[in-house]
Amino acid sequence: MTPDDWSAVRLTAQLAALTTALLLLVGTPLAWWLARTRSVAKPLVASVVALPLVLPPTVLGFYLLLLMGPQGPVGQLTQALGLGRLPFTFAGLVVASVLYSMPFVVQPLQQAFEAIPERVLEAASTLRAGPWDRFFSVALPLARPGLLTASVLGFAHTVGEFGVVLMIGGNIPGQTRVLSVAVYGHVEALEYADAHRLAAGMVGFAMVVLVALYLASRRLGTAPGSSEAGR
Amino acid sequence: MIDAHLRLPRAGFTLDVSLALPERGVSALFGPSGCGKTSVLRALAGLERAAGRVALGDEVWQDDERRLFVPTHRRPLGYVIQEAALFPHLSVRQNLDYGQRRASAGAQRVALEPIVDLLGLAGLMDRRPHTLSGGERQRVAIARALATGPRLLLMDEPLAALDAARKAEVLPFLERLHEVQAVPIVYVSHALEEVARLADHLVLMRSGQVVAAGALAEVMARLDLPTARGEGAGVVLGAVVVERDAAWQLARLRVGDGTGDFDLWARDHGLPVGRPVRVRLLARDISLARSPQSGTSIGNQLHGSVEAIADDEHASLALVRVRIGGSAVVARLTRRSAHALGLAPGLPVWAQVKTVALME
Numbered sequence: 001m002t003p004d005d006w007s008a009v010r011l012t013a014q015l016a017a018l019t020t021a022l023l024l025l026v027g028t029p030l031a032w033w034l035a036r037t038r039s040v041a042k043p044l045v046a047s048v049v050a051l052p053l054v055l056p057p058t059v060l061g062f063y064l065l066l067l068m069g070p071q072g073p074v075g076q077l078t079q080a081l082g083l084g085r086l087p088f089t090f091a092g093l094v095v096a097s098v099l100y101s102m103p104f105v106v107q108p109l110q111q112a113f114e115a116i117p118e119r120v121l122e123a124a125s126t127l128r129a130g131p132w133d134r135f136f137s138v139a140l141p142l143a144r145p146g147l148l149t150a151s152v153l154g155f156a157h158t159v160g161e162f163g164v165v166l167m168i169g170g171n172i173p174g175q176t177r178v179l180s181v182a183v184y185g186h187v188e189a190l191e192y193a194d195a196h197r198l199a200a201g202m203v204g205f206a207m208v209v210l211v212a213l214y215l216a217s218r219r220l221g222t223a224p225g226s227s228e229a230g231r
Numbered sequence: 232m233i234d235a236h237l238r239l240p241r242a243g244f245t246l247d248v249s250l251a252l253p254e255r256g257v258s259a260l261f262g263p264s265g266c267g268k269t270s271v272l273r274a275l276a277g278l279e280r281a282a283g284r285v286a287l288g289d290e291v292w293q294d295d296e297r298r299l300f301v302p303t304h305r306r307p308l309g310y311v312i313q314e315a316a317l318f319p320h321l322s323v324r325q326n327l328d329y330g331q332r333r334a335s336a337g338a339q340r341v342a343l344e345p346i347v348d349l350l351g352l353a354g355l356m357d358r359r360p361h362t363l364s365g366g367e368r369q370r371v372a373i374a375r376a377l378a379t380g381p382r383l384l385l386m387d388e389p390l391a392a393l394d395a396a397r398k399a400e401v402l403p404f405l406e407r408l409h410e411v412q413a414v415p416i417v418y419v420s421h422a423l424e425e426v427a428r429l430a431d432h433l434v435l436m437r438s439g440q441v442v443a444a445g446a447l448a449e450v451m452a453r454l455d456l457p458t459a460r461g462e463g464a465g466v467v468l469g470a471v472v473v474e475r476d477a478a479w480q481l482a483r484l485r486v487g488d489g490t491g492d493f494d495l496w497a498r499d500h501g502l503p504v505g506r507p508v509r510v511r512l513l514a515r516d517i518s519l520a521r522s523p524q525s526g527t528s529i530g531n532q533l534h535g536s537v538e539a540i541a542d543d544e545h546a547s548l549a550l551v552r553v554r555i556g557g558s559a560v561v562a563r564l565t566r567r568s569a570h571a572l573g574l575a576p577g578l579p580v581w582a583q584v585k586t587v588a589l590m591e
Contacts, residue, residue, distance in 0.1 A: 119316040122278055123372075125303040126310035127330030127379060133304075137329070141320045 001197060007174050008182040008198070015090070015178060016158040019097040023105040023154045024147075026098070031109035031150075032135065050107070052100045061167025064096050068168065086168075093169045093176055097158045104153040112146020113139060145217050152213045156206060232288065233258070233383065233415065237274045239267075239281035246270050246281065246439035252432060254288060257409055257416045259426045259447075261458075262436035268419040271436075272385050275417065276310050277303040287383055307334070309376025309384040309414070313392045315368035317360035323371050324356040327378045334379035341380040349411060350374045350404050366397035370404055377412065384416045390425060405429055406590075423463040427451070427511050428590045433458075452559040454541035454550045459561065461544070465513035466560050467590075472506045475499055484510060484589070491556025496530050497587040511588040514550060517562035520581045521572055531584035533560070537574050542566075553582050560584070 001009075034046055052060055067074045068086040075085055086092035116139055124134045140147070162180040169176035171185060179198055186195035233252040238245065246267040252258040260268040273279035277292065277300070285293040292301045309330075317326050331341055347353055350370040360368060369389055376384060389405070390398045402425070409416070409429060420426050426433065426447075433450040435442040435458065443456050451458055451466045458464065473494070474483035482499040485492050495510060502508060523532055535555035543550050549569045551562045560582055564574075574580070 117316070119312060119314065120318065122303075123310070123312075123316040123318075124329075125278070126276060126308060127375065128304050128333035128336075129329075130302075130304045133333070138318060142318075144320075 002194070004173055004177075005182060005194065005198060008177050008179050011090075011174065011176075012159055012178040012180075015093055015097060016155045018094055019101055019158045020105070020151055020154040022094070022098050023101060024151060027102065027105040027150065027154075028109060028140075028147075031106045032113055032139065034106070034110045035113035050103050053103050057100065057161065057163025058167055060100060061096065061164040064099070064164070065168045068092060068095070088168070088170050088172060088176060090175055093165060093178070096164045096168050097161060100161055100164050101154045101157045104157045105150040108146045108149040108153065109143065112143035112149075115146075116142050148216055149213060152209055156209050159202070159205070233275075233417070234284070234286045235271075235275060236283040237271060237281040237285070238283055239270055239274065239279070241267060241270065241439060244439040248436070248439070248441050250434060250441070250444070252415070252417060252434070254415050255413070256431035257418050257429050258432040258434060259430035260417065260419045260434050260436055261423070261426050261430075262421065262442075264421055266436045267439040268421075268436055269387055272310075272387050272417060272419050275383075276308055276385055277301060277306055278310075290382070307379070307382045309379055309381035311369075311372050311376050311384070311386045311389045313388045315360070315365075315372035317368055317371055317375070319360050321360075322356070323352060323358050323360070323363070326360070326371060326375050327352075327356075330375055331378040339380070341378055343378060345411075346374045346377045349377075349407060364397065365393050366400040369393065369397075369401055373404070373408065377408075377414070381414055384412075384414050385419075386416060387419045388421070389418075391420075391422070402428065423458065423461075427463075427465075427467045428509070448558065452552055452561055454539055454552055454561065459514070459541070459543075459550055462515065463513070464550070464561065464563065465511055465516070466558075467509055467511050468558050468560075470495070470508050470510050472502050472504050472508060475504060482589070484508065484587070486510065487557045489557075491558070493533055493556050493558070495533075495584065495587050497589045500589060502589075509590045511590060512560050512584055513586065513588070514561045514563035516585040517560055518583045518585070519551060519553065519562050519564060519568075519572065519574070520583060521579075523581050524583065527583065529583045529585055531587065533582045533584065535560075535580060535582055537576055537578045537580055539576060540569065540574060553580060555582065 034042060065087055066072050069075045070085060078084065078086055086095060121134055121138060124138045129137060160180065165176065165178055165181055171177050171181050179202060183195050183198045232254055233250065235250040238247050248271055260271060262268055270279055274281035275285055282295055284295065291299060292306050293299060318329065321329065327343055331343060335341065350373060352370060352374055355363065355367060363371065390401055393401060406428065418429060430447045433447045434444040435450065435456060443450050443453065447467055450456065453459065468486045470484040470486040472482050473485045480499045481496045482502065484495045484497055486495055487493065497510065533555045535553040537551060538554045538559060539552045541550045543563060547565050549564055549566045551564060551569060551574060552559050553562060562582060
């Protein structure tokens with residue numbers, strides 16, 4: 001593998017790790033809210049979160065490009081704050097990935113939270129646990145299988161993204177050239193052997209991750225979350 | 232005094248109750264399913280937001296006029312529901328610790344050992360909830376609530392989800408709890424049997440309203456209430472074991488609170504002399520006579536006078552309340568018999584009690 005390829009591997013891993021971390025930070029409260037709210041805004045918010053599932057990545061990338069570009073509102077904001085422009089930077093890729101992988105993190109978490117019986121949370125409040133306490137001592141531990149699924153899917157999906165990266169990140173080595181783009185580049189240049197090395201590696205990675213997730217969720221599934229429902 | 236005025240619109244009716252419950256012993260909220268008992272309990276706990284006022288002694292938990300609403304987690308209460316709702320990710324010990332730790336912040340830590348002993352949990356402490364039987368789970372839930380050192384224990388049909396065998400397993404624990412713990416209990420149930428065994432104070436509810444409230448014996452002896460209908464109708468009386476007849480395996484119980492006491496013979500369950508018990512006399516097991524009977528197999532004959540007569544559910548039957556000393560019993564007769572005996576309020580009669588159900 002060329003140094004360029006290795007840099008693509010490193011960059012992809014960084015992007016996916018950072019994106020997953022940010023998504024867990026943002027997505028957990030959002031999923032909790034979606035799971036418990038009776039607000040009329042819920043269907044709207046849930047739909048916005050799910051949009052990347054149905055939209056072509058190029059559409060999402062196109063609008064992000066406009067928003068974050070020099071004339072776009074986000075772009076003007078980042079410039080005003082002295083952060084510069086986001087398109088064609090690593091930071092821009094992170095922002096785009098967070099939005100693009102959002103449903104893969106929020107939805108498993110939301111399902112996990114929804115599966116927690118209301119009476120268990122009420123029991124916690126009759127045992128003197130306030131709202132924050134209930135969340136951290138009961139809801140999060142019980143949502144552990146969902147948390148695992150969300151992290152793995154968020155990470156894996158970010159590794160696999162292509163269209164959005166191409167639209168707003170381009171193909172700058174060491175900055176925005178992630179694995180999927182590198183594969184594309186090799187194929188375009190008819191470097192099939194190089195393309196194979198990266199592509200096969202990604203297939204292998206995806207398989208390992210999914211099998212591990214499947215096994216782990218089966219093990220976790222027999223322990224806490226389902227014990228309540230399964231008896 | 233547990234003092235509550237609650238209003239809450241429900242599907243089909245408006246819950247509107249005023250409760251004044253003693254701050255000791257077991258107060259039962261009794262009524263058919265859907266009459267709003269559970270909502271009352273949830274509103275007392277602050278889990279459901281009803282309009283009104285809730286106070287435990289001088290501690291006010293809710294007062295809409297003062298815009299005061301103490302959230303559930305700041306109310307010193309324990310709450311036990313039908314399906315134990317244990318934390319599945321924690322062991323029994325950790326479940327007990329959960330509330331104990333939180334409640335003891337700034338207060339005296341409640342000792343766990345007596346509670347563990349009381350509910351017989353010593354062998355279960357390291358188990359996970361899903362490995363426990365329904366009855367065991369319920370005992371853990373009760374212990375978990377007690378471990379917070381509550382000033383009020385709220386129990387919502389804690390036995391309803393259990394089969395008869397499990398019920399029989401948990402009931403003695405509840406009775407012991409009643410004897411040992413000073414905490415007042417509000418107990419929601421639609422099973423008269425449980426109420427008869429556990430309650431000291433009875434609140435009868437129907438369609439969101441309180442139909443009657445008072446001491447258990449008093450309410451059970453009323454002929455105008457739904458509790459006087461059906462197979463379970465009868466009175467519950469407090470008594471003390473005063474003699475044990477080893478030859479016949481019978482125990483003599485003194486019924487009453489000092490004035491106009493009378494004695495009943497019941498099966499000897501091995502309870503020591505001096506032990507307080509309660510007895511349940513079902514209306515269907517009592518017959519009446521104008522004079523003391525001889526040549527009868529019935530050993531318990533009590534002299535009293537007719538206090539009230541009412542029609543029973545079926546047109547052929549009548550309910551007769553007989554005052555015996557300081558207590559009252561209810562007998563179910565055919566109206567023909569009542570007529571033949573010439574029963575009328577004030578008439579002296581002998582009540583013959585076929586079965587005395589002794590409850591510890």
